[in-house]
Amino acid sequence: MTETELIYSPDQAEAHDRIAEALRGVGVDLDEGLLTPPREGKQAVLAVVGKAGSGKTLLLAALYRALEEAGVDVVSGDWEGRKRRDRRTLAILAPTNKAASVLRLRGVPATTIHRILYTPVYDPEYEKIAEWLAGNGDRPEVEGLTDLALDRALAFYQSNKSIPGALAAAGLRGSDFITGWKRREEPLDIGFVDEASMLDGQQFADLQEIFPTLLLFGDPAQLPPVKSNDGMVFETLPAPARLELSRIHRQDADNPILDLAHALADPALEFHQFERMIEDAAKRDERVRWAERVEVDLMARSPVLVWRNATRIRLINAFRAVHGAPETALLEGEPLVCDGIELPLKHRKKRLDLEARGLIKGAQVIYLGPGKRPGFSRLHVIGAEDPRLSAASIVKIEKPDEEEPFIPYAANMGATFLHGAAVTIHKAQGSQWRDVQVFAPDIYAAARMGRSEAGQPLWKRLAYVAITRAEERLHWVVRNRLSKPTAPLRIDDLRAAPVPLELEQEEET
Numbered sequence: 001m002t003e004t005e006l007i008y009s010p011d012q013a014e015a016h017d018r019i020a021e022a023l024r025g026v027g028v029d030l031d032e033g034l035l036t037p038p039r040e041g042k043q044a045v046l047a048v049v050g051k052a053g054s055g056k057t058l059l060l061a062a063l064y065r066a067l068e069e070a071g072v073d074v075v076s077g078d079w080e081g082r083k084r085r086d087r088r089t090l091a092i093l094a095p096t097n098k099a100a101s102v103l104r105l106r107g108v109p110a111t112t113i114h115r116i117l118y119t120p121v122y123d124p125e126y127e128k129i130a131e132w133l134a135g136n137g138d139r140p141e142v143e144g145l146t147d148l149a150l151d152r153a154l155a156f157y158q159s160n161k162s163i164p165g166a167l168a169a170a171g172l173r174g175s176d177f178i179t180g181w182k183r184r185e186e187p188l189d190i191g192f193v194d195e196a197s198m199l200d201g202q203q204f205a206d207l208q209e210i211f212p213t214l215l216l217f218g219d220p221a222q223l224p225p226v227k228s229n230d231g232m233v234f235e236t237l238p239a240p241a242r243l244e245l246s247r248i249h250r251q252d253a254d255n256p257i258l259d260l261a262h263a264l265a266d267p268a269l270e271f272h273q274f275e276r277m278i279e280d281a282a283k284r285d286e287r288v289r290w291a292e293r294v295e296v297d298l299m300a301r302s303p304v305l306v307w308r309n310a311t312r313i314r315l316i317n318a319f320r321a322v323h324g325a326p327e328t329a330l331l332e333g334e335p336l337v338c339d340g341i342e343l344p345l346k347h348r349k350k351r352l353d354l355e356a357r358g359l360i361k362g363a364q365v366i367y368l369g370p371g372k373r374p375g376f377s378r379l380h381v382i383g384a385e386d387p388r389l390s391a392a393s394i395v396k397i398e399k400p401d402e403e404e405p406f407i408p409y410a411a412n413m414g415a416t417f418l419h420g421a422a423v424t425i426h427k428a429q430g431s432q433w434r435d436v437q438v439f440a441p442d443i444y445a446a447a448r449m450g451r452s453e454a455g456q457p458l459w460k461r462l463a464y465v466a467i468t469r470a471e472e473r474l475h476w477v478v479r480n481r482l483s484k485p486t487a488p489l490r491i492d493d494l495r496a497a498p499v500p501l502e503l504e505q506e507e508e509t
Helices: 003-007 010-025 056-069 097-105 113-117 124-133 147-160 163-169 201-210 256-263 271-284 309-322 345-356 440-449 458-467
Strands: 044-050 089-094 118-122 178-183 190-193 213-218 242-245 288-291 304-306 335-342 364-370 376-381 388-396 414-419 422-424 433-439 470-477
Touching (some): 010 056, 010 213, 044 056, 056 089, 056 097, 056 190, 056 213, 089 097, 113 201, 113 345, 118 124, 124 163, 147 163, 190 201, 256 271, 256 288, 256 458, 256 470, 271 288, 271 440, 304 309, 309 414, 335 345, 335 388, 433 440, 440 458, 458 470
Parallel strands (some): 044 213, 044 242, 190 213, 288 470, 304 422, 304 433, 433 470
Antiparallel strands (some): 118 178, 335 414, 376 388
C-alpha cells in the first residue's frame, strides 16, 4: 500500500483496494507500478459515493498520485502529446470550471468535461516545446525564443504542469501556439469525474464512450440534475460498483457546518428545529453566522443562494441599486453567469474557442469593462486556468414582475449572461466559496410546501447543498434585508493571465 493509505479510514482503504483491483484488471498495477498496454473490450465503471467531508477528494488525489507514480500520463484539455499504443493515460474531470479549480487548488490537475471533448491544435514548431516539457523529446531550438525563455517555460511547467502556462511564461501568446480546436475523435483511457451528482444520462453515456475505465465521485445527498428523471447516474450502477464512504474526514477539529449538514439526515428533524440548531451553532462558533440581513459586499464574489427565481431577481436588483448601477450599462466588477452561447452553426470554431476557454453554460464571470468594439465585454472567468478574455456579449438583467429581461446592451449574437449576485441552489452545485449566504426564507417556503425529491423532503436537500457550498463560513440569512456596501465594486483583486490572450469575436449581422 502507498504512503497515502496510511491516513485512510477503513472505508477509504476498502474503496482504494477495490479500485486498485479494477485497475489491475485493465492493465494498471498500482502495487507493483507496472503498466501493460490497453486491451480492447476491457471496461470498468465504479462510483465512490459519500456525503460532504467523507474523504472523496482525499481518495481521488491519492489515486491520482499513485497513477502518476506508476507512469500513467495525465491528459488535460490543454495538450496531449504524441499518441503511443502502449501509453496509459488519466484525465481528471469536473462538470464546471469552479469545481475543476477546487481540485487544482488541492494539487490535482483537473479540467472540465466539456474541455476534454475538444483538443487544441498546436503549431508544429511550438509542439516541439510541449513535447520537450512533457519529457517526450529533446530540448528544441525555436526561432525567436532564447534559452532564457525556454528555461522560464521549463521552470513554470515543473511547478504548475500547464503547457499553455509554460509557453506564456516564455513570452508567447495563445494565438501563437494554438491554431484551432477539434472534437475528440479517439477514445482516451482512464477517467476520474468529480461532482458526478451533476451528470445527466447523456453526459454519462458520452463519458463511457470516451473512457473504457471510468471512476465517478459523487454525493448522494445533493440535488439530482434538473433535467434528470432517473436521479443520479451512479444510482443506476449495480451495488458492487458503488463504493460508499461514511466516516467524516474534513478537518480534524469539529466542523459546525458539516455537523449541520449531517443533522439533516435525521428523518424526524423539522425546519424550526434545524434553525434552532443553526442559532445555537452561531453562538458557539464564528464559522456559522445567524444573519439578520444579506451582506452586499459578499455578493460580488459569492452569490446569495436561493430556491425561488423571484427571490433571485429581487436580490440582484437590490444589489445593483445599492451600488448605483445604471440600467444602461454594467459596472466594472459586477458578477455574471453565462447562460449559453448564441451563435449559428457556421461559427462553430468561434463557439469552440470560447467554450474551450471556460465560457460554458453556468460559468461564473466578473465583468471587467467594455471590449474594443460595441457589444463586446472584457471578462474574468472564475476558476479558469487562463481567466481573461473578450467576447461579444448579450447581458440580460431580469426585473421583478416583468416577463422579459432588460438588456442594457448587446451584440447581435455571442455569449449570453444573467446577473450573478444571486443564484439558485441547483446552479450552485459543484461550486464552493469561502463565505456562503443562504437565504433561509426560501428554504422555509420549500418546507411549508411539503415537497419531496428522490424520497427526501425538498427543503432538506436544498439546505444540505446550500450549506455545504461554504468552505469556511456559513451565513444563514433570516430576514429580507440588504446591507449597504462598504466600498465600490473592484476588479484589482482578480488574477490576470500570465500573458493577455484576446479572443474577440467579430460581430455578425
